[in-house]
Amino acid sequence: MTAKYRRISRLCLVFILLISTSIFAQGDSRPKNVIFLIGDGMGPAHITATRIEKGPLNLERFKIMGMHMTSSANDPVTDSAAAGTALATGYKTNNDVVGQSPEGKPFKNLMEYAREAGKTTGIAVTSILPHATPAAFSAHHKARYHYDIITEQQVDSGLDIMIGGGLSNYYPKSVAGSRRKDEKHVLNLLRKKMPVILNIATLRKIKDLPQMAVILSPGHLPEAAKRDYTLGELTEKAINCLKHDPDGFVLMVEGSQIDLAAHANDMPRVISEVTDFDTAVKTSLDYAQADGNTLVVVTADHETGGITFPMKTIENNRIVKPTFSTDNHTALMVPVFAYGPGAEAFAGIQDITDVGRKLIEMVKVK
Numbered sequence: 001m002t003a004k005y006r007r008i009s010r011l012c013l014v015f016i017l018l019i020s021t022s023i024f025a026q027g028d029s030r031p032k033n034v035i036f037l038i039g040d041g042m043g044p045a046h047i048t049a050t051r052i053e054k055g056p057l058n059l060e061r062f063k064i065m066g067m068h069m070t071s072s073a074n075d076p077v078t079d080s081a082a083a084g085t086a087l088a089t090g091y092k093t094n095n096d097v098v099g100q101s102p103e104g105k106p107f108k109n110l111m112e113y114a115r116e117a118g119k120t121t122g123i124a125v126t127s128i129l130p131h132a133t134p135a136a137f138s139a140h141h142k143a144r145y146h147y148d149i150i151t152e153q154q155v156d157s158g159l160d161i162m163i164g165g166g167l168s169n170y171y172p173k174s175v176a177g178s179r180r181k182d183e184k185h186v187l188n189l190l191r192k193k194m195p196v197i198l199n200i201a202t203l204r205k206i207k208d209l210p211q212m213a214v215i216l217s218p219g220h221l222p223e224a225a226k227r228d229y230t231l232g233e234l235t236e237k238a239i240n241c242l243k244h245d246p247d248g249f250v251l252m253v254e255g256s257q258i259d260l261a262a263h264a265n266d267m268p269r270v271i272s273e274v275t276d277f278d279t280a281v282k283t284s285l286d287y288a289q290a291d292g293n294t295l296v297v298v299t300a301d302h303e304t305g306g307i308t309f310p311m312k313t314i315e316n317n318r319i320v321k322p323t324f325s326t327d328n329h330t331a332l333m334v335p336v337f338a339y340g341p342g343a344e345a346f347a348g349i350q351d352i353t354d355v356g357r358k359l360i361e362m363v364k365v366k
Contacts, residue, residue: 033249034297035297038252038299040301041080043332059281062285065337070333073102081097088107090357091356098136100142110252120250126220127256141153164216165220167217170187200216203237208240223273235253250363265324267319295341299337
């Protein structure tokens with residue numbers, strides 16, 4: 001064999017080794033745990049405004065970023081039901097639909113894949129538990145506002161941790177304050193599945209439980225500025241309950257009321273809600289950095305408000321005259337942030353379904 005051919009052979013061997021190493025690295029990049037944070041309605045302007053007024057955010061700790069397009073199956077401007085479904089399942093559906101196709105075929109969601117892999121699962125949100133985004137991760141139904149049905153499906157969903165509001169959806173119609181249209185006592189059904197905690201004082205006192213439902217308000221949780229606890233605290237409690245599973249966990253956290261604030265064109269509240277959401281980002285990143293085997297992904301389901309800040313609308317690091325182009329959702333791309341094993345997959349411009357599919361690939365049984 002000539003020296004030329006020996007050099008070619010060595011180069012081929014090196015190339016094969018590099019490919020093998022790359023494949024091994026990819027196979028070894030799947031995380032044990034996944035924390036998926038969704039800022040409902042949170043576009044770049046919401047983050048910009050909060051950064052201007054509050055200073056550096058925990059979101060700035062991410063080094064890998066991307067963007068995603070948010071359209072639903074039947075509209076360039078999505079609602080939270082279709083967007084939540086895309087993020088939870090990797091498939092598009094029509095606006096108003098949660099967890100299934102427009103034709104009624106259930107889509108398997110991230111939590112269902114995680115449970116097949118032996119992982120514990122949980123959700124922590126600042127909305128009512130049967131609201132569109134948490135519903136997409138725990139139910140399959142044709143209409144997002146059929147809260148009675150979605151609440152019952154969530155009870156039977158297999159979630160280990162449920163934290164949010166919506167207590168009025170659990171009591172029979174005959175009970176004062178109930179929002180149900182029937183006499184089912186869903187809270188009693190839930191109590192047969194797991195401990196139920198109804199106030200923050202009790203939650204702070206109890207030790208971490210492997211399963212629990214925490215329902216802290218009849219409707220949505222109080223807005224961030226009116227609570228004496230943060231989404232970060234709720235996220236920490238959820239992580240501490242889920243982290244003991246040797247097979248890992250998947251947790252979805254939603255800053256639900258960023259969207260409500262933007263619908264109301266209320267910039268101070270937008271900033272307050274994003275700041276609250278950022279406490280959950282801190283909790284998640286702190287855990288992931290200490291753990292070393294946790295993927296944290298942060299994104300939004302869509303943008304709300306069409307917010308801009310023209311010249312002469314910012315004074316002394318305060319947004320004094322924001323411009324809202326709408327009190328509804330828009331088709332704007334929204335950011336994606338990722339940290340931990342597999343984070344590189346979330347860089348670049350992608351579709352909303354790509355985010356969901358990539359997360360599912362991270363946890364599904366191979």
